[in-house]
Amino acid sequence: MDRHYKEAWEELTAKGAPFAWSETEIRNHKARVYDAAPANLVDIWKMSAAHAEKDYLIYGEERISYAEAHSKVDSFSSYLQDLGVKQGDRVAILMRNYPEWVLTYWAVASLGAVVVGMNAWWTGPEIEFAADDCDPKVIVCDQERLERLTPHLENLRSEGDIYIVAVRTEVDLPEDSVHWDDAVSVGEQLPNVSGVSIQPDDDVCVFYTSGTTGHPKGAVLTHRGAVSNLLNLAFWSTMSKLAERKAIEAGEPPTGSEKKLGNSDPGSVLAVPLFHVTGCNCCMHPVTAVGGKLILMHKWNPEEALEIIERERPTTFTGVPTMARELVNSPDFAKRDTSSLDSLGGGGAAVQPDLVHKIEERLEGRPSTGYGLTEVNGVITVNAAHFFLAKPESAGSPCPVMESRIVDEQGNDLPTGEKGELWVKGGNVFRGYLNRPEANKEVLTEGWFHTGDIAYFDDDGFLFLVDRAKDMVLRGGENVYSAEVEAAIYKHPSIAEAAVFAVPDERLGETVGVAIYLIPEQTCSAQELRDHLSSLIASFKVPEHIWFVDEALPRNANGKFLKRELQEKLIIT
Numbered sequence: 001m002d003r004h005y006k007e008a009w010e011e012l013t014a015k016g017a018p019f020a021w022s023e024t025e026i027r028n029h030k031a032r033v034y035d036a037a038p039a040n041l042v043d044i045w046k047m048s049a050a051h052a053e054k055d056y057l058i059y060g061e062e063r064i065s066y067a068e069a070h071s072k073v074d075s076f077s078s079y080l081q082d083l084g085v086k087q088g089d090r091v092a093i094l095m096r097n098y099p100e101w102v103l104t105y106w107a108v109a110s111l112g113a114v115v116v117g118m119n120a121w122w123t124g125p126e127i128e129f130a131a132d133d134c135d136p137k138v139i140v141c142d143q144e145r146l147e148r149l150t151p152h153l154e155n156l157r158s159e160g161d162i163y164i165v166a167v168r169t170e171v172d173l174p175e176d177s178v179h180w181d182d183a184v185s186v187g188e189q190l191p192n193v194s195g196v197s198i199q200p201d202d203d204v205c206v207f208y209t210s211g212t213t214g215h216p217k218g219a220v221l222t223h224r225g226a227v228s229n230l231l232n233l234a235f236w237s238t239m240s241k242l243a244e245r246k247a248i249e250a251g252e253p254p255t256g257s258e259k260k261l262g263n264s265d266p267g268s269v270l271a272v273p274l275f276h277v278t279g280c281n282c283c284m285h286p287v288t289a290v291g292g293k294l295i296l297m298h299k300w301n302p303e304e305a306l307e308i309i310e311r312e313r314p315t316t317f318t319g320v321p322t323m324a325r326e327l328v329n330s331p332d333f334a335k336r337d338t339s340s341l342d343s344l345g346g347g348g349a350a351v352q353p354d355l356v357h358k359i360e361e362r363l364e365g366r367p368s369t370g371y372g373l374t375e376v377n378g379v380i381t382v383n384a385a386h387f388f389l390a391k392p393e394s395a396g397s398p399c400p401v402m403e404s405r406i407v408d409e410q411g412n413d414l415p416t417g418e419k420g421e422l423w424v425k426g427g428n429v430f431r432g433y434l435n436r437p438e439a440n441k442e443v444l445t446e447g448w449f450h451t452g453d454i455a456y457f458d459d460d461g462f463l464f465l466v467d468r469a470k471d472m473v474l475r476g477g478e479n480v481y482s483a484e485v486e487a488a489i490y491k492h493p494s495i496a497e498a499a500v501f502a503v504p505d506e507r508l509g510e511t512v513g514v515a516i517y518l519i520p521e522q523t524c525s526a527q528e529l530r531d532h533l534s535s536l537i538a539s540f541k542v543p544e545h546i547w548f549v550d551e552a553l554p555r556n557a558n559g560k561f562l563k564r565e566l567q568e569k570l571i572i573t
Helices: 002-015 041-051 066-082 099-109 125-134 143-157 180-188 223-249 281-291 302-312 321-329 353-361 385-390 436-443 484-491 528-536 563-571
Strands: 021-026 029-034 054-060 060-065 088-092 114-117 138-142 163-167 178-179 203-208 218-222 267-270 294-295 314-318 342-348 365-374 377-385 405-406 420-425 448-457 464-469 472-475 480-481 495-505 509-518 543-549
Touching: 002 223, 002 464, 029 420, 041 066, 041 099, 041 223, 041 281, 054 066, 066 099, 066 178, 066 180, 088 099, 088 125, 099 114, 099 138, 099 281, 125 143, 125 218, 143 163, 163 180, 178 180, 180 281, 203 223, 218 223, 218 464, 218 472, 223 377, 223 385, 267 281, 267 302, 267 420, 267 563, 281 294, 281 377, 294 302, 302 321, 314 321, 314 342, 321 342, 321 353, 321 495, 342 353, 342 377, 353 385, 365 385, 377 385, 405 448, 436 448, 464 484, 472 495, 472 509, 480 484, 484 495, 484 509, 484 563, 495 563, 509 563, 528 543
Parallel strands: 054 294, 088 114, 088 138, 114 203, 138 163, 163 178, 267 294, 267 314, 342 365, 509 543
Antiparallel strands: 021 029, 054 060, 203 218, 365 377, 405 420, 420 448, 448 464, 472 480, 495 509
8 A cells, every 4th residue: 555545544543643542441351442532422412512503404305403403302302301211221213214313313312321223124023023122111213113013012011111202103193102293392391411421331322233134133332332433434534635635745646636526515415224333323423523414315216316416515425335336327417416425435335346436437526435334333444535446346444443353263363365254353343232142252252343254454454355254155165255246247237236145056055146137228148147257257156047137136224135035036936
């Protein structure tokens, strides 16, 4: 990696610098933390009051300023306190990306209570399972989720009282329920919450893993973890700009440094759910920290997103890579002004190399990606701008407070360049899974979190993800990593979406299968695709089974393809 990158990194992390770090004891193990980190996430929220007159939340025609948001948060937190919610209690949020999601989050956090981000796509039984698992004192939900929840309330309430706050609801409410607006009105007349002492390692949130296999597990996140992730994001943004400035001053301007962004205040279009760390920790938190505006999308539509970008002029777009691809491939893309965007890419899945270059070619903004998991509060690595162009296959380098190792199946360290499981350690690693002591033993070793991701580091310390261990196809003794195959498939110009998975085989154990959704009005045959791949990847990696489907591939709430669902549907048929 170039010297400007190293110089900027060292300058920002030096003793006394903004991102200096040291080690402290967390849950009986030493881990890195930022020296200048605020004590808790609520301090971030309190500081945002300085942006009183600025727009904070935008949803359709609705606009809520920071002053209005703080007033509603204060009122709702007082109401919750009057209900008996106290520090350490859990309050579940079960709704789509409405403004009330954000306001509830800050109200609960301000009490020192714990937010449970429930998946809005869950069925009634799944909601019942999670509610039984996390034992919330209150569930704040919208109408559609309330209708799913209501048949299960009797069972849930047999274990203890659960109060319901209904958001944007026109149906009759069950017993012990109240409308959001009424709760806020009552809270306005109550004393404001004050004097809550929140420690760095107190819980702030529980986010459930996607649950594509078996019951989901609730990852318990702390204030320290959330703040560490926020500073990780701030570090990478600051470092990359400083490195670019150093390069320009040295007469070595990097690729893309001549680009001119349109002037705009900080803000983001949020196209992924708030009930996952990408939406909450990697978008809502940083937007709030800088006094930016958060533009909430109810449902993903690339043309609508482009219209919003042109109208609101946000600086970022937060989505998964498939959404970024749909944006730049949209027939409306050339018609809309996207000059306010300083970055585009995604999290939650790998950004394919071809997409990195498309973003660079078509936008004034720069390509970016963040790799991480729910269990680390957000990101482990970040890659962006000319660093991403130099290494488009890489997820970037670990952030300063993230220690990392590549290990074999016995937990032994592997040398640079060798593939193994990624383990990480740092202030942003989660406390563990709620009510899952055995699962915690499996994934936590002396403070090290086992990511389950197969990866390697290059000589510059940049991480290259190979695949999820469980997503690997074991074909006749050969490991086939689906991410590698998918990246090669996406180089074909007709491919809109591709999901690679294992197909049981009597002779080989498993063979490679793929579901393909073509760009509308484009064509491609199975043989054409195999011919395309034959020059890009080894023959044993080329899919034996290819299914062309007539509609977009199914995804979970986080935007990831539901490969198990595809396997069950396509292999049977």
